Amino acid sequence: xxxxxxxxxxxxxxxxxxxxxxxxxxxxxxxxxxxxxxxxxxxxxxxxxxxxxxxxxxxxxxxxxxxxxxxxxxxxxxxxxxxxxxxxxxxxxxxxxxxxxxxxxxxxxxxxxxxxxxxxxxxxxxxxxxxxxxxxxxxxxxxxxxxxxxxxxxxxxxxxxxxxxxxxxxxxxxxxxxxxxxxxxxxxxxxxxxxxxxxxxxxxxxxxxxxxxxxxxxxxxxxxxxxxxxxxxxxxxxxxxxxxxxxxxxxxxxxxxxxxxxxxxxxxxxxxxxxxxxxxxxxxxxxxxxxxxxxxxxxxxxxxxxxx
Amino acid sequence: xxxxxxxxxxxxxxxxxxxxxxxxxxxxxxxxxxxxxxxxxxxxxxxxxxxxxxxxxxxxxxxxxxxxxxxxxxxxxxxxxxxxxxxxxxxxxxxxxxxxxxxxxxxxxxxxxxxxxxxxxxxxxxxxxxxxxxxxxxxxxxxxxxxxxxxxxxxxxxxxxxxxxxxxxxxxxxxxxxxxxxxxxxxxxxxxxxxxxxxxxxxxxxxxxxxxxxxxxxxxxxxxxxxxxxxxxxxxxxxxxxxxxxxxxxxxxxxxxxxxxxxxxxxxxxxxxxxxxxxxxxxxxxxxxxxxxxxxxxxxxxxxxxxxxxxxxxxxxxxxxxxxxxxxxxxxxxxxxxxxxxxxxxxxxxxxxxxxxxxxxxxxxxxxxxxxxxxxxxxxxxxxxxxxxxxxxxxxxxxxxxxxxxxxxxxxxxxxxxxxxxxxxxxxxxxxxxxxxxxxxxxxxxxxx
Numbered sequence: 001x002x003x004x005x006x007x008x009x010x011x012x013x014x015x016x017x018x019x020x021x022x023x024x025x026x027x028x029x030x031x032x033x034x035x036x037x038x039x040x041x042x043x044x045x046x047x048x049x050x051x052x053x054x055x056x057x058x059x060x061x062x063x064x065x066x067x068x069x070x071x072x073x074x075x076x077x078x079x080x081x082x083x084x085x086x087x088x089x090x091x092x093x094x095x096x097x098x099x100x101x102x103x104x105x106x107x108x109x110x111x112x113x114x115x116x117x118x119x120x121x122x123x124x125x126x127x128x129x130x131x132x133x134x135x136x137x138x139x140x141x142x143x144x145x146x147x148x149x150x151x152x153x154x155x156x157x158x159x160x161x162x163x164x165x166x167x168x169x170x171x172x173x174x175x176x177x178x179x180x181x182x183x184x185x186x187x188x189x190x191x192x193x194x195x196x197x198x199x200x201x202x203x204x205x206x207x208x209x210x211x212x213x214x215x216x217x218x219x220x221x222x223x224x225x226x227x228x229x230x231x232x233x234x235x236x237x238x239x240x241x242x243x244x245x246x247x248x249x250x251x252x253x254x255x256x257x258x259x260x261x262x263x264x265x266x267x268x269x270x271x272x273x274x275x276x277x278x279x280x281x282x283x284x285x286x287x288x289x290x291x292x293x294x295x296x297x298x299x300x301x302x303x304x305x306x307x308x
Numbered sequence: 309x310x311x312x313x314x315x316x317x318x319x320x321x322x323x324x325x326x327x328x329x330x331x332x333x334x335x336x337x338x339x340x341x342x343x344x345x346x347x348x349x350x351x352x353x354x355x356x357x358x359x360x361x362x363x364x365x366x367x368x369x370x371x372x373x374x375x376x377x378x379x380x381x382x383x384x385x386x387x388x389x390x391x392x393x394x395x396x397x398x399x400x401x402x403x404x405x406x407x408x409x410x411x412x413x414x415x416x417x418x419x420x421x422x423x424x425x426x427x428x429x430x431x432x433x434x435x436x437x438x439x440x441x442x443x444x445x446x447x448x449x450x451x452x453x454x455x456x457x458x459x460x461x462x463x464x465x466x467x468x469x470x471x472x473x474x475x476x477x478x479x480x481x482x483x484x485x486x487x488x489x490x491x492x493x494x495x496x497x498x499x500x501x502x503x504x505x506x507x508x509x510x511x512x513x514x515x516x517x518x519x520x521x522x523x524x525x526x527x528x529x530x531x532x533x534x535x536x537x538x539x540x541x542x543x544x545x546x547x548x549x550x551x552x553x554x555x556x557x558x559x560x561x562x563x564x565x566x567x568x569x570x571x572x573x574x575x576x577x578x579x580x581x582x583x584x585x586x587x588x589x590x591x592x593x594x595x596x597x598x599x600x601x602x603x604x605x606x607x608x609x610x611x612x613x614x615x616x617x618x619x620x621x622x623x624x625x626x627x628x629x630x631x632x633x634x635x636x637x638x639x640x641x642x643x644x645x646x647x648x649x650x651x652x653x654x655x656x657x658x659x660x661x662x663x664x665x666x667x668x669x670x671x672x673x674x675x676x677x678x679x680x681x682x683x684x685x686x687x688x689x690x691x692x693x694x695x696x697x698x699x700x701x702x703x704x705x706x707x708x709x710x711x712x713x714x715x716x717x718x719x720x721x722x723x724x725x726x727x728x729x730x731x732x733x734x735x736x737x738x739x740x741x742x743x744x745x746x747x748x749x750x751x752x753x754x755x756x757x
Contacts, residue, residue: 100360102359102360104359104360111357111360114357114359119363119364121368123371123372123375123376130445135375135376136379136380137380137382138368138371138382155446156446157462168461170571170573171573174573183344186341186342198601199604199606199607200604200605200658201601201606201607201658201676203716203718210345212341220348229674229718230722231716231717231718232672232715232716232718233715233719234672234719235718240355242352244345244348247342257349259352259360259361261356261360265670265671265672267670267672286363288363302376
């Protein structure tokens with residue numbers, strides 16, 4: 001019985017040794033996995049024991065690797081192509097548009113006296129080549145004409161030039177571009193590209209865009225007219241315009257929100273007062289596009305009731 | 309028992325919350341881009357404030373879902389009658405007052421009517437027009453079709469237009485500027501071109517496509533001269549008002565056409581206008597305009613104009629060279645010949661002068677320095693030939709220079725500038741120094757395309 005126990009113990013030890021020793025033996029085999037001279041060096045990197053990457057047996061010289069990185073010109077070109085590709089692949093769209101115009105005083109101070117002047121909502125259907133139908137859903141206004149003259153209508157095109165205007169091939173020459181930032185976010189390389197007008201005589205905005213380089217599509221844009229007004233007699237400044245895009249169905253970047261803050265001049269306010277529709281120093285505009293459906297195969301009958 | 313259940317639920321919830329972060333971190337790769345932009349969006353919300361961004365969406369989902377089946381009835385302003393006053397003053401009419409109106413829809417077209425009465429000559433002027441857009445690809449909006457067309461990137465539009473009118477028209481209309489709402493004739497009697505009367509019908513087709521605009525049409529008209537009926541001016545009553553050039557009585561039928569081109573990115577535009585009407589009436593005019601950036605804060609605008617008409621063309625078809633849009637040191641009406649050449653050059657600087665020198669000013673008064681140079685010649689072909697090309701006499705060139713300020717108005721066109729400057733003649737017989745004020749677009753010899 002005792003001998004049986006001894007045999008069992010010996011067998012167990014041998015079995016354990018059979019599992020354990022070969023690993024140690026492999027690990028210690030010179031030439032297979034060499035002992036790193038960095039191992040155990042104070043301040044050196046801590047290497048995992050199970051690391052199977054061959055470790056260099058000596059310190060190697062440092063090489064600066066230079067590889068071609070996407071140039072700014074190439075980014076601009078790819079953005080133009082990416083936007084064109086995005087547009088060309090869309091066959092139809094539908095979305096709900098909501099807009100709001102707020103009068104307030106936010107000229108270089110915290111907003112006060114905010115008053116909603118217009119709220120508008122519509123359902124928009126578009127189909128290539130140029131079909132569009134916009135069905136107003138709601139309209140609230142305290143203008144004299146109850147907002148009858150409001151024209152926030154949608155265009156039949158699926159191009160979103162409000163986001164890409166500076167990158168349109170015809171407009172690019174009028175702006176100077178620069179890479180402002182480059183970030184890796186969730187596996188996407190996001191470039192922040194700034195643009196400024198080449199000539200300060202031109203009433204063009206300056207701003208910046210965020211470009212997702214997976215699709216080379218503009219994901220967000222901010223622009224403003226702070227140094228020069230497009231119409232100095234009426235607009236003192238356009239502090240900010242923000243265009244936000246959202247990815248729908250995992251592949252379509254579409255404008256989800258548009259915001260603008262406009263500072264109006266004293267002359268514009270004077271004329272508005274004469275017409276008994278007084279203006280505040282600041283006007284905010286917000287437009288939201290939700291419930292996006294893209295390439296759902298809209299029937300032509302949807303557009304039969306469209307007003308041309 | 310219930311306590312235990314509650315504790316268990318709390319524990320599970322707590323465990324869930326403990327385990328949640330690893331779950332988020334595992335899914336971080338696809339979601340973090342969204343989170344990144346959400347963070348920027350939140351920052352935008354904070355800068356605008358809740359008072360501006362919160363949109364009431366209550367009930368919107370159901371309205372949107374039923375939009376096609378039962379669209380809500382919302383009153384729109386389409387088809388409303390628009391009315392606007394017309395007011396002016398001219399030595400051949402005295403005070404004129406009237407109304408202009410328009411009604412229509414994008415589908416049915418636009419009917420326009422206008423009428424004025426001249427309190428000096430006791431005559432009425434009127435126009436009835438109808439315009440319909442036959443083809444349109446582009447921004448199909450009520451406003452886009454209500455207004456006359458223009459060259460727009462990616463838009464194609466074909467308009468048909470007919471009009472019957474009895475009008476007071478300006479000589480050399482391309483240089484004449486605005487007749488209505490022009491205050492200068494009231495102040496000094498200057499600043500308004502001579503007028504003649506035209507009565508007739510016009511039909512035309514206009515096509516805008518890509519960077520081009522094409523016009524083709526026909527007109528039948530009767531033209532008569534108009535006498536001066538008043539010499540009153542506010543500040544210059546002792547001096548007689550300038551004479552009103554006498555038009556030649558004429559009745560004709562003519563075809564006319566125009567080709568215009570504009571490329572915004574090239575800052576270049578061109579125009580060719582042609583009128584027929586027979587061997588004694590044809591008229592041809594061409595303009596080129598080009599802007600150049602000189603550094604980051606200086607702009608150079610150049611325009612070149614050339615024209616030719618029949619040697620025996622009526623006076624109202626002939627070319628003049630005076631006025632703000634040509635050689636400002638010469639008065640309107642200078643010339644009346646069968647050929648024209650004109651070059652206009654303008655420098656505009658970007659800086660706000662008043663701000664730069666520290667003078668307080670209203671927020672809308674942004675004055676930019678500007679300088680101008682104009683040179684031109686009008687002449688008759690020495691051999692009285694009906695030719696387009698003829699060599700101008702070298703001693704007939706007239707030039708002027710000017711310096712002053714420009715103010716960007718931005719309406720009704722984005723490039724409209726108000727110019728206030730001192731212009732002086734260069735060389736002999738080039739007129740007299742004048743303080744000038746005018747409002748026009750960068751390429752004012754080309755106009756709206």
